[in-house]
Amino acid sequence: MDVQTYMLGIGKAARAASRAMAVADTRAKNTALTAMAAAIEHAAKVLLRENARDVEAAKAKKLDAAAVDRLTLTTARIEGMADGLRQIAALPDPVGEIGNLKYQPTGIQVGQMRVPLGVIGIIYESRPNVTADAAGLCLKSGNAAILRGGSEALHSNQAIAACVHEGLKAAGLPETAVQVIEISDRAAVGELITMQDYVDVIVPRGGKGLIERLMQESRIPMIKHLHGVCHVYIDDKADIDKALRIADNAKTQRLGTCNTMETLLVARGIAEKILPPLCKIYADKKIELRGDDAARAIVPGMKAATGDDWHTEYLDAILSVRVVDGLDAAIDHIARYGSQHTDAIVTEDITRARRFLREVDSSSVMVNASTRFADGYEYGLGAEIGISTDKLHARGPVGLEGLTSLKYVVFGDGQVRG
Amino acid sequence: MDVQTYMLGIGKAARAASRAMAVADTRAKNTALTAMAAAIEHAAKVLLRENARDVEAAKAKKLDAAAVDRLTLTTARIEGMADGLRQIAALPDPVGEIGNLKYQPTGIQVGQMRVPLGVIGIIYESRPNVTADAAGLCLKSGNAAILRGGSEALHSNQAIAACVHEGLKAAGLPETAVQVIEISDRAAVGELITMQDYVDVIVPRGGKGLIERLMQESRIPMIKHLHGVCHVYIDDKADIDKALRIADNAKTQRLGTCNTMETLLVARGIAEKILPPLCKIYADKKIELRGDDAARAIVPGMKAATGDDWHTEYLDAILSVRVVDGLDAAIDHIARYGSQHTDAIVTEDITRARRFLREVDSSSVMVNASTRFADGYEYGLGAEIGISTDKLHARGPVGLEGLTSLKYVVFGDGQVRG
Numbered sequence: 001m002d003v004q005t006y007m008l009g010i011g012k013a014a015r016a017a018s019r020a021m022a023v024a025d026t027r028a029k030n031t032a033l034t035a036m037a038a039a040i041e042h043a044a045k046v047l048l049r050e051n052a053r054d055v056e057a058a059k060a061k062k063l064d065a066a067a068v069d070r071l072t073l074t075t076a077r078i079e080g081m082a083d084g085l086r087q088i089a090a091l092p093d094p095v096g097e098i099g100n101l102k103y104q105p106t107g108i109q110v111g112q113m114r115v116p117l118g119v120i121g122i123i124y125e126s127r128p129n130v131t132a133d134a135a136g137l138c139l140k141s142g143n144a145a146i147l148r149g150g151s152e153a154l155h156s157n158q159a160i161a162a163c164v165h166e167g168l169k170a171a172g173l174p175e176t177a178v179q180v181i182e183i184s185d186r187a188a189v190g191e192l193i194t195m196q197d198y199v200d201v202i203v204p205r206g207g208k209g210l211i212e213r214l215m216q217e218s219r220i221p222m223i224k225h226l227h228g229v230c231h232v233y234i235d236d237k238a239d240i241d242k243a244l245r246i247a248d249n250a251k252t253q254r255l256g257t258c259n260t261m262e263t264l265l266v267a268r269g270i271a272e273k274i275l276p277p278l279c280k281i282y283a284d285k286k287i288e289l290r291g292d293d294a295a296r297a298i299v300p301g302m303k304a305a306t307g308d309d310w311h312t313e314y315l316d317a318i319l320s321v322r323v324v325d326g327l328d329a330a331i332d333h334i335a336r337y338g339s340q341h342t343d344a345i346v347t348e349d350i351t352r353a354r355r356f357l358r359e360v361d362s363s364s365v366m367v368n369a370s371t372r373f374a375d376g377y378e379y380g381l382g383a384e385i386g387i388s389t390d391k392l393h394a395r396g397p398v399g400l401e402g403l404t405s406l407k408y409v410v411f412g413d414g415q416v417r418g
Numbered sequence: 419m420d421v422q423t424y425m426l427g428i429g430k431a432a433r434a435a436s437r438a439m440a441v442a443d444t445r446a447k448n449t450a451l452t453a454m455a456a457a458i459e460h461a462a463k464v465l466l467r468e469n470a471r472d473v474e475a476a477k478a479k480k481l482d483a484a485a486v487d488r489l490t491l492t493t494a495r496i497e498g499m500a501d502g503l504r505q506i507a508a509l510p511d512p513v514g515e516i517g518n519l520k521y522q523p524t525g526i527q528v529g530q531m532r533v534p535l536g537v538i539g540i541i542y543e544s545r546p547n548v549t550a551d552a553a554g555l556c557l558k559s560g561n562a563a564i565l566r567g568g569s570e571a572l573h574s575n576q577a578i579a580a581c582v583h584e585g586l587k588a589a590g591l592p593e594t595a596v597q598v599i600e601i602s603d604r605a606a607v608g609e610l611i612t613m614q615d616y617v618d619v620i621v622p623r624g625g626k627g628l629i630e631r632l633m634q635e636s637r638i639p640m641i642k643h644l645h646g647v648c649h650v651y652i653d654d655k656a657d658i659d660k661a662l663r664i665a666d667n668a669k670t671q672r673l674g675t676c677n678t679m680e681t682l683l684v685a686r687g688i689a690e691k692i693l694p695p696l697c698k699i700y701a702d703k704k705i706e707l708r709g710d711d712a713a714r715a716i717v718p719g720m721k722a723a724t725g726d727d728w729h730t731e732y733l734d735a736i737l738s739v740r741v742v743d744g745l746d747a748a749i750d751h752i753a754r755y756g757s758q759h760t761d762a763i764v765t766e767d768i769t770r771a772r773r774f775l776r777e778v779d780s781s782s783v784m785v786n787a788s789t790r791f792a793d794g795y796e797y798g799l800g801a802e803i804g805i806s807t808d809k810l811h812a813r814g815p816v817g818l819e820g821l822t823s824l825k826y827v828v829f830g831d832g833q834v835r836g
Contacts, residue, residue, distance in 0.1 A: 019753060019779075022777070022779065023776060104798050106791070106796065108791055110797045110798060113775065115779065117809050117810065118809060200810075201809070223810075239832065242832030246832060249834030250834075253835055335437065358440075358441060358531075361533065361536070361825070363825055364825065364827075364828060365826070365827055365828070366830065367827075367829050367830065368831055368832055369526050369828050369830025369834075370830075370833065373524070373526055373830075373833070373835055374826070378522060378524065378528075379522065379826065380520060380522050380528060390639075391535050391618050391619070392639045392810060392823060393810045393823070395823055395825050395826070397826070405809055406813060407780065407782065407814065408781060408782040408783070408792070408797065408813070408814040408815070409775050409783055409785075410762075410783070410784040410785070410791060410792075411786070411787070412788075413660070414657065414664060414786055415786075415787050415788065416663050416666070416787075417667060417788050417791055
């Protein structure tokens with residue numbers, strides 16, 4: 001069978017399954033999720049064996065160590081997948097919730113009902129745990145899912161898919177509600193992102209290269225996250241202790257995540273006071289600093305930042321540092337160089353905090369908290385399918401609600417329009 | 419200047435203006451709206467004169483009568499534009515509203531703030547009143563607008579734009595917050611829908627040809643409305659009077675609107691009772707009926723429907739009629755042939771009404787009300803920029819809220835992630 005025929009079959013089956021999933025009751029969905037979790041635990045040995053085949057092949061292909069680590073399943077990671085599914089089962093069902101129901105002058109009553117998006121295509125790299133997570137989130141939100149993981153994880157993903165299907169079957173739901181693409185041909189992605197009749201939204205999870213390619217080629221709307229050039233601005237009315245704690249944590253708690261600070265902005269009035277102790281912390285943690293002239297005048301030995309640095313998402317032990325005149329300059333810098341992901345101000349001044357919150361146009365804007373909090377779990381969403389830096393639909397961490405939308409519902413007693 | 423250079427200038431100016439508009443306070447925006455309304459009333463003679471130039475040229479070019487009518491401004495229509503702007507001024511400002519603010523276990527407080535989308539590009543046909551409406555809605559929702567009306571309305575649109583700019587100036591807001599494209603070159607649209615750095619969303623308002631072309635070519639997300647194949651399903655537990663009233667109104671109150679019923683579905687158990695009096699109503703109003711065999715057996719003389727009819731948005735005095743076994747068949751028909759716009763059930767049975775509401779996946783789903791109610795004013799939105807049949811972001815009538823999205827706001831007291 002050619003790739004197009006194979007993918008059309010997947011798409012049609014998903015569309016059909018999406019109708020069943022949209023009306024599946026909460027109990028059936030939760031039954032499926034807990035049965036999936038049990039199946040994954042029960043199949044732990046099989047999962048480890050299939051994963052070992054993938055890992056061996058990846059090592060033979062000289063994949064880098066970080067990629068091999070992301071690919072590798074351990075007993076703890078398998079337990080993590082099962083726990084994640086049980087947590088999703090415990091979340092409230094968003095589907096069917098009716099809000100904002102109001103009578104209008106004509107006598108009709110108008111409200112909005114939360115409904116699934118339909119069929120969600122998820123394209124991700126070789127991280128097998130995403131297969132379980134994504135299946136669980138799509139299922140609970142009443143959507144059908146087409147999952148396309150990295151080809152290096154093919155055997156692992158198929159083994160996890162078998163557990164997912166066991167769970168769906170146990171709940172009397174169609175197994176086609178979650179389909180894992182079983183061919184590694186890249187043309188499969190090309191088909192997936194252009195099957196407008198069968199796929200309602202694409203969620204790409206992966207590196208910038210993948211996402212930029214999909215942005216060029218996809219004919220289907222995406223919920224996506226491109227760059228994470230996050231800022232912390234230390235205002236001259238900042239509390240020093242809070243500023244040190246937040247600027248440290250935002251950069252160093254984890255280096256490679258999208259909500260990690262990449263540029264530190266410091267108000268001129270506080271720079272001489274905050275930069276020496278802060279840069280000492282960074283030096284102890286082996287963070288390379290790249291500063292503008294004013295920062296380098298205060299902290300000798302700091303490298304000079306180039307224009308490119310302000311745009312760069314290092315995802316590494318590097319931080320660019322700039323001294324700014326104050327709030328306006330900080331907001332301008334973020335508007336010019338930021339990626340609308342997550343930006344924070346440290347200040348005790350409520351008027352400046354209010355301006356920063358209102359004027360910085362990022363998916364998460366924070367006052368006196370670390371950018372590292374930009375996360376579905378930390379925000380109380382229970383789980384997330386990713387973080388969106390788009391402006392339409394969902395911004396920031398996307399949980400179950402982000403996989404739904406609202407339709408209008410109208411109740412009447414025979415009203416007609418005059 | 420070439421088209422690309424001209425459009426890039428427009429885009430950059432809009433992006434800059436969008437930052438000012440996002441932080442404009444409610445009073446300034448309302449001042450601008452009421453000043454625009456006054457300017458339009460004051461300039462009525464100029465508007466009529468400039469519009470007469472467009473109408474004359476359109477007639478010379480043999481535009482059809484309906485198009486000439488849509489193009490024509492009258493004193494009443496000018497008054498309507500001014501009133502519309504004052505109504506938008508009276509609506510609550512959606513921007514900056516914070517909701518759902520909750521403490522999380524870490525002590526951070528997380529909520530969502532409603533924010534503008536940024537720069538909105540609106541592409542529409544030769545209806546000058548859209549220029550004022552769209553400018554008003556974008557302004558109140560804190561967005562910058564780039565308006566591209568049909569070339570036949572160029573002089574009218576420029577005259578209206580002058581009034582819009584007068585209003586913006588009176589409020590101290592940048593005139594570039596609303597820009598009307600002044601060249602009629604079609605390449606301008608091609609630029610507008612691909613300037614990803616400067617335009618955040620495209621709202622096309624026009625015929626299917628325009629929208630299908632934009633769907634192929636746009637690199638920017640759209641809020642759009644494609645087809646309106648709307649259904650009324652008369653259940654066998656319907657109240658006869660309500661059914662007659664709704665089925666009459668949904669088809670005949672206006673023929674050419676997207677929320678007009680195009681296919682009537684009737685439950686077999688009530689068909690013999692409802693079809694004869696209903697078809698009498700349609701006959702009196704010169705509606706051509708195209709039925710399936712069962713409908714034609716009950717109402718002699720009805721034309722035979724072909725497979726195409728079930729897919730067709732007539733926007734005319736034609737209605738297709740099908741007798742179905744019951745609720746399941748009605749829902750299946752709508753899923754297969756509908757356009758996910760607006761569909762209604764007429765029934766006194768609450769269980770069936772609940773199933774129809776949940777299972778029909780359309781932007782508006784109604785019980786015992788006419789499909790003609792699917793409209794921003796009727797839903798209490800105050801105004802609408804259009805009706806969306808997309809699934810992401812806004813579905814159904816799109817008012818001020820649909821031109822905004824939500825960003826996360828986080829308040830802390832120095833919290834960091836552990």
